[in-house]
Amino acid sequence: MSDTHAQSVAFVRKTSIPPAPAPSNAAGPVKWMRENLFATVPNAILTIVSIYVIYLILAATLPWILNGVWTTSSLAECREVLQGTTGACFSVLTERWNQLLFGFTYPSDQYWRVLVAFVLMLVALAPVLFFDLPRKLLIITGLFPFAAYWLIWGGTIFVPIVALLGVLVGYLVYARFVAQNFALGFFGGIAAALVFWYLAGFVLPYITPEDPFLLAIPSRDLGGYMLNMMLGLTCVSLSLPIGIALALGRQSSMPLIKWICIIFIEFIRGVPLITLLFVANVMLAYFFPPGSGVDLFLRVVIMITMFSSAYIAEVIRGGLAALPKGQYEAADSLGLDYPQAMRLIILPQALKISIPGIVNIAVGLFKDTTLVSVISMFDILGMIRGPILASTEWNGVYWELLGFACVVFFVVCYGISQYSQWLERRLATDHR
Amino acid sequence: MSTTTDPQQGAFRLSMLLNDTRYRSATLQVIAAIVLALTLFYLYSNLAANLRQAGLNIAFDFLGAPAGYDINQTLIDYNSQSTNFRAAIVGILNTLLVAFLACITATVFGVIAGVLRLSNNWLVRKLMAFYVEIFRNIPVLIWIIIIFTIMIAVMPGPRAFRGDDPDARMILDLFAFTNRGVYVPGPFFTRGIGGADGSWVNWALVIATLIGSFFATRAVTARANATQAATGIRPNTLWINLALWFVPVIVVLFILGLSWDIPALKGFNFAGGLKIGGPLIALWFALSIYTGAFIAENVRAGILAVSKGQTEAASALGLRPGRVMNLVVLPQAMRVIIPPLISQYLNITKNSSLAIAVGYADITATLGGITLNQTGRAIECVLLLMAFYLIISLLISAFMNVYNNAVKLKER
Numbered sequence: 001m002s003d004t005h006a007q008s009v010a011f012v013r014k015t016s017i018p019p020a021p022a023p024s025n026a027a028g029p030v031k032w033m034r035e036n037l038f039a040t041v042p043n044a045i046l047t048i049v050s051i052y053v054i055y056l057i058l059a060a061t062l063p064w065i066l067n068g069v070w071t072t073s074s075l076a077e078c079r080e081v082l083q084g085t086t087g088a089c090f091s092v093l094t095e096r097w098n099q100l101l102f103g104f105t106y107p108s109d110q111y112w113r114v115l116v117a118f119v120l121m122l123v124a125l126a127p128v129l130f131f132d133l134p135r136k137l138l139i140i141t142g143l144f145p146f147a148a149y150w151l152i153w154g155g156t157i158f159v160p161i162v163a164l165l166g167v168l169v170g171y172l173v174y175a176r177f178v179a180q181n182f183a184l185g186f187f188g189g190i191a192a193a194l195v196f197w198y199l200a201g202f203v204l205p206y207i208t209p210e211d212p213f214l215l216a217i218p219s220r221d222l223g224g225y226m227l228n229m230m231l232g233l234t235c236v237s238l239s240l241p242i243g244i245a246l247a248l249g250r251q252s253s254m255p256l257i258k259w260i261c262i263i264f265i266e267f268i269r270g271v272p273l274i275t276l277l278f279v280a281n282v283m284l285a286y287f288f289p290p291g292s293g294v295d296l297f298l299r300v301v302i303m304i305t306m307f308s309s310a311y312i313a314e315v316i317r318g319g320l321a322a323l324p325k326g327q328y329e330a331a332d333s334l335g336l337d338y339p340q341a342m343r344l345i346i347l348p349q350a351l352k353i354s355i356p357g358i359v360n361i362a363v364g365l366f367k368d369t370t371l372v373s374v375i376s377m378f379d380i381l382g383m384i385r386g387p388i389l390a391s392t393e394w395n396g397v398y399w400e401l402l403g404f405a406c407v408v409f410f411v412v413c414y415g416i417s418q419y420s421q422w423l424e425r426r427l428a429t430d431h432r
Numbered sequence: 433m434s435t436t437t438d439p440q441q442g443a444f445r446l447s448m449l450l451n452d453t454r455y456r457s458a459t460l461q462v463i464a465a466i467v468l469a470l471t472l473f474y475l476y477s478n479l480a481a482n483l484r485q486a487g488l489n490i491a492f493d494f495l496g497a498p499a500g501y502d503i504n505q506t507l508i509d510y511n512s513q514s515t516n517f518r519a520a521i522v523g524i525l526n527t528l529l530v531a532f533l534a535c536i537t538a539t540v541f542g543v544i545a546g547v548l549r550l551s552n553n554w555l556v557r558k559l560m561a562f563y564v565e566i567f568r569n570i571p572v573l574i575w576i577i578i579i580f581t582i583m584i585a586v587m588p589g590p591r592a593f594r595g596d597d598p599d600a601r602m603i604l605d606l607f608a609f610t611n612r613g614v615y616v617p618g619p620f621f622t623r624g625i626g627g628a629d630g631s632w633v634n635w636a637l638v639i640a641t642l643i644g645s646f647f648a649t650r651a652v653t654a655r656a657n658a659t660q661a662a663t664g665i666r667p668n669t670l671w672i673n674l675a676l677w678f679v680p681v682i683v684v685l686f687i688l689g690l691s692w693d694i695p696a697l698k699g700f701n702f703a704g705g706l707k708i709g710g711p712l713i714a715l716w717f718a719l720s721i722y723t724g725a726f727i728a729e730n731v732r733a734g735i736l737a738v739s740k741g742q743t744e745a746a747s748a749l750g751l752r753p754g755r756v757m758n759l760v761v762l763p764q765a766m767r768v769i770i771p772p773l774i775s776q777y778l779n780i781t782k783n784s785s786l787a788i789a790v791g792y793a794d795i796t797a798t799l800g801g802i803t804l805n806q807t808g809r810a811i812e813c814v815l816l817l818m819a820f821y822l823i824i825s826l827l828i829s830a831f832m833n834v835y836n837n838a839v840k841l842k843e844r
Contacts, residue, residue: 036554050555256461270825271818272782282810286482287475367571398581413569
């Protein structure tokens, strides 16, 4: 008996079975494809349709791009090289590269100035965009507008120096009075700078040398992608402070100021940018003193800045409205006055909320700088549609040129939007 | 016990205007008013001086003068002897036409892309993300020019359709895509009021019928709702509604004798049918795909904004997935989607002013382009142009406010 019992004891396992790999259809790429590409029948059909669409696009473009010709000097020559096969004629880009970037009237021996300004721009933007960098670099940012102005337009160096000195005078007055009264310091600073510039205007003609170190280049010679970049950067940076002022004005309890801001914002937002460019082109000159001859670039900058500041004002108003009322009450209960509360508590938070919106406006504005080609300024699109496609060598190479314009805009705009997403994550202080 | 006393009432000092909260806002507003008045006076005096110098005046009588130019695509009768005012009206109608068409197609593209961006299918999701990023990050003017280039440089000319073995063929023998535009069959009425050509009265009749059908179906649905509320049984309204939509309009079209004018190659060009010009197609299609990418993002955000608990609660009640989407998720998502959607419509209307870049005769091209250049009336033309767009945007935003108030979350 005992023997039989001894043998009937069930098998007891002492160690656990090592986990077996999942069946081949529930793991690895097969599982991923089952879940993500062929989950249901309609899904599978969608996948196949998508693959077909991708195939069509690639089949149409890849041979054209890969077979591209880069070294010929005209379309006819390019067609000879291609011998009837499909292929792009990218040589228009290499041959007209300078025109696409700098326009066709900017003196070619002066291109280095634009390139230096471009590199300086990257250096100046870095501390603004990435605030882990040392704050001392902001000095470069402050000096950049004056340096860039001098580099691109050339002429006497005293104009940017006087402008810079005016800003410094304004800042000194502001720093002297801001502790007493913000409004006094702020408006006093502006007034001091204006007075300084006005007085310097009398002195400037006497100290201007006959033969400036950098050749003076008129605004109408600017062109190409450079013009898009300059318009975009100038107008966005000018419209930010104006937009903040308009947003605060629109929230103000003073009815007159509030209504001025509302009418300005709604008027500008109600009309397309093209009509504002028409204003810049044909109408704005009438509003300047007779004979002043303000050049087209400046007029366009004025109108685009007005345009984008109205949009930025609305975005910032949204940010101000999104702040909990408790923040305003907390500022009041600390005994801060209006400028202090705004500078120290409200605006930093409101601006942080508005970052995505502001970046959207900036990207949109940069794209809209192509509209100046409608009022016959030769930005990159104006160059393509005008001088390049009209030339006998390159009449007919649409796709290479338009594709190039697409690429340069896509790179910048996509880069900006990726940066803004990074910034949002970086600034996310709510630990959720 | 504490007593409070008013602060010492001193004599009025000048610095109190800026430092005393009782006076400060009044001071600032007076300063603002003075600055504003001075600025306006300065601008006005400059304007007056400049106009005097140029020997110009501000007058709108040029609107009554003959325009003297032709417009290739018009919705109303127009010839070069018509007035500038009529040219502007043609432009306005063309603006509204392209804006209306582009709003519809942009919504279709946007909704499809937005929903597909949330698909379970990885490939479709990525493809749609690709579409959205590409189209959002490249200027709309470039898109318009690209499509216009396709229209004039890639499409075959009418010559290619001739011969026994033509290079290009009409699609279904009804549609012809040429570099001069797209020719489609045009409807006309053989027994219409005002002869075979027909007048606008015929179309008004058809539209009135459709509006009648709309109200009739509304009444049927309301009645079904009342029955359901009273008895708990919902009458099947599908067939009644379908009949109400289709039967009256078909009867009206039959009575008027609807017929189609098929485009055909005659001589050097196509004749008959409706011609949709290349500029219109370029503008329409480019605005649609460009704005569609933005609308896709709005739709996606709207659907994501409905909390997952809502879907789960609806499923827990036993609703099927289709009904969960239709009855629970979409109505709530619409509240988030509609306001940005309407501002996208506004953007389309404003961006249609880019017509001037491809030569589509919208208001910017007629009034702000040719009329301005021919008469030299820059100030008047630009002011009228601005007034038109302002009125449009005010109308759209007024509509948006009414809608927003109707659907906004009613809270305590």
